[in-house]
Amino acid sequence: MKISILSGKGGTGKTTVAxxxxxxxxxxxxxxxxxxPNGFIFLKPKIIKDNEVKVLVPTIDYDKCTLCGKCxxxxxxxxxxxxxxxxxxxxxxxxxxxxxxxVCSQDAIVExxxxxxxxxxxxxxxxxxxxxxxxxxxxMAGPIISQIKGMIDDKDVLIDCAPGSSCNVVKxxxxxxxxxxxxxxxxxxxxxxxxxxxxxxxxxIPFGVIxxxxxxxxxxxxxxxxxxxITILGQIPFDKKIANLYSKGKLLVEDNEYRSMFLEIAQKxxxxxxxx
Amino acid sequence: xxxxxxxxxxNKDSLVDLRFGRCQYFAIYxxxxxxxxxxxNPGIKSMQGAGITAAQEIINMKIDVVITGKLGPNAMKLLxxxxxxxxxxxxATIQEAVKSFKENNLTEVTSSVPAHFGMGxxx
Numbered sequence: 001m002k003i004s005i006l007s008g009k010g011g012t013g014k015t016t017v018a019x020x021x022x023x024x025x026x027x028x029x030x031x032x033x034x035x036x037p038n039g040f041i042f043l044k045p046k047i048i049k050d051n052e053v054k055v056l057v058p059t060i061d062y063d064k065c066t067l068c069g070k071c072x073x074x075x076x077x078x079x080x081x082x083x084x085x086x087x088x089x090x091x092x093x094x095x096x097x098x099x100x101x102x103v104c105s106q107d108a109i110v111e112x113x114x115x116x117x118x119x120x121x122x123x124x125x126x127x128x129x130x131x132x133x134x135x136x137x138x139x140m141a142g143p144i145i146s147q148i149k150g151m152i153d154d155k156d157v158l159i160d161c162a163p164g165s166s167c168n169v170v171k172x173x174x175x176x177x178x179x180x181x182x183x184x185x186x187x188x189x190x191x192x193x194x195x196x197x198x199x200x201x202x203x204x205i206p207f208g209v210i211x212x213x214x215x216x217x218x219x220x221x222x223x224x225x226x227x228x229x230i231t232i233l234g235q236i237p238f239d240k241k242i243a244n245l246y247s248k249g250k251l252l253v254e255d256n257e258y259r260s261m262f263l264e265i266a267q268k269x270x271x272x273x274x275x276x
Numbered sequence: 277x278x279x280x281x282x283x284x285x286x287n288k289d290s291l292v293d294l295r296f297g298r299c300q301y302f303a304i305y306x307x308x309x310x311x312x313x314x315x316x317n318p319g320i321k322s323m324q325g326a327g328i329t330a331a332q333e334i335i336n337m338k339i340d341v342v343i344t345g346k347l348g349p350n351a352m353k354l355l356x357x358x359x360x361x362x363x364x365x366x367x368a369t370i371q372e373a374v375k376s377f378k379e380n381n382l383t384e385v386t387s388s389v390p391a392h393f394g395m396g397x398x399x
Binding site: 081083090 | 322323324325326328329331332335350353354357358
């Protein structure tokens with residue numbers, strides 16, 4: 001069972017839910033929030049291997065290049081320009097599609113690889129963990145997410161996603177069997193939850209909602225879920241004890257009260273996943 | 277000599293567009309013919325690399341001087357690589373910009389603003 005965890009709004013508790021559920025269920029934990037992966041802070045796995053993530057970018061062989069500019073016209077990402085004296089490559093805009101190589105009639109373009117980040121593979125006493133890490137200043141997270149997803153070798157896995165509903169989220173949740181949308185009972189939480197809901201519906205992924213920092217059992221998120229026929233998997237209270245554990249880098253399930261809460265959420269999750 | 281001024285509209289009384297890559301129009305002033313020509317900036321439609329697209333268009337038109345407000349690192353690198361002079365100004369019309377340039381009242385741009393500056397904080 002592949003379960004993705006997304007939110008719409010940032011800072012609602014995706015990683016809190018993902019790490020605690022991974023530990024509760026004994027599922028592999030995969031951090032696809034490669035711009036700021038922080039699940040390992042709480043799970044503290046021992047890193048056993050790391051892989052560099054590389055993408056291809058063009059380089060020009062000036063012995064062959066005639067400055068014809070075909071590559072400039074063909075590039076859909078504006079990553080190549082012709083100054084009239086040389087061909088400038090803007091590597092960070094390149095999507096590694098290889099079109100420039102195909103259109104060059106002089107065979108003057110050679111691709112070289114460029115490192116944009118890495119993937120760490122680790123393990124705790126109970127579960128396997130993977131995280132992607134995009135190098136600071138690099139704009140494109142997609143290739144790292146795709147590579148991580150190709151490395152998942154457990155059948156039961158929780159995928160922690162980036163906030164928002166961008167390509168990075170789409171790449172992370174595609175092919176997952178179920179999605180958990182983590183939100184909070186604020187207007188911002190509701191606004192972005194609605195966007196995330198539209199995304200998973202469009203992608204045909206069954207989903208449920210977890211409400212974090214929940215003060216009241218009935219709130220604007222529960223109203224929204226009721227109106228839209230969405231399953232609520234659980235509510236995590238707005239509790240200083242949680243903030244305390246979190247600030248020390250501890251999992252909530254290290255506390256008895258919250259261990260039973262996550263067991264309950266896990267049980268409900270298994271039930272609804274079977275029915276979806 | 278051909279001068280390109282980034283423009284908000286397509287006439288010589290319009291204000292200079294202080295953004296380079298995402299300006300609305302290029303006002304092209306031909307110093308010999310003493311005439312203006314206005315063309316839409318193809319960079320404005322770019323999903324990414326607007327400054328590069330705009331700069332490439334300017335290179336293709338064999339422009340010698342660019343007058344704008346601010347420009348980003350990629351456009352800057354590309355224009356400099358083509359030996360195009362870049363001058364910056366604050367609020368002015370297209371006609372005033374040409375006049376200021378002729379009177380040597382403009383400062384040459386030597387540093388760029390961060391990427392996506394002209395998008396008002398959106399990346």
